[in-house]
Amino acid sequence: MDSGANSENVFASLHVVLSGWWNGQQLTKFRDIWWWIFLWALFSSIFVHSLAFLISICTLHKHKQGRWYCLSFVVMGLFTPFTQGVISSALIAGVFVSMGWTIGPKYALLCGAGQTAIVVLVSGSRLLQTL
Template identity: 35%
Template sequence: MNVIPITFNYFCACRLLFLNAYMLAAFMWCSSALVSCMFVLFCFTEMWYGVILWTAVSSLIFHLPAALLALFTLRRHKVARFMPIAILLMGIIGPLTGGVLTSAAIAGVYKAAGKTMISLEALVFGVGQSFCIFVISFLRILATL
């Protein structure tokens, strides 16, 4: 397995975004590119950025269809036609507030343990955070407290 170390800068951030999208596509197609091309994230900022990126992307993937559905079903309502804006704001503000903190906690644990993170782990942690929020919001656990 080839491991390619990368350092964090603005060019690298764009490259990391492209590489994570490539890793997701390779994972979906179950090709051997996933096994032969793992990118290692060494420093705290790389790990944090990878996890928060996937949290934001997966949150938008969950919220965008809901906003489109609300747009088409409530387009003639006088007040509720603005609900898709609120749904999209929740999909953006959530990862920018809570996602930043939890991603920093995950990256901090990895850094304190002296471990490195591969980009696939960043994908799992990022999508996992959004999935947990998705499940909790549908199970209405907070409403029972």
């Protein structure tokens, strides 16, 4: 019965984070800061990689082997946030907690989406080396 309460709590928390509604309170606990930053990194990564998947499937749908390349976007859209996103969100949250700083939900959005932007920039810069 306790696991059901935890899953409801996670989904309620997920709704609060993604709706941006937080009563103007500041995030002070490590768990809250990490969770907000991680969720924004996860969903911004899924959004960006879904767009890349749609663009690539539209352009490579007739290519014999290229259409399978599109699946790498889906895999990386989930793999990156669950590895790099978890670690970097925890590091950012740890810095804020150790300094005694609090952050607002909009700054957590900026940190999470910023992680995705950095991944996209680094991935784009490596693309030119393969051409």
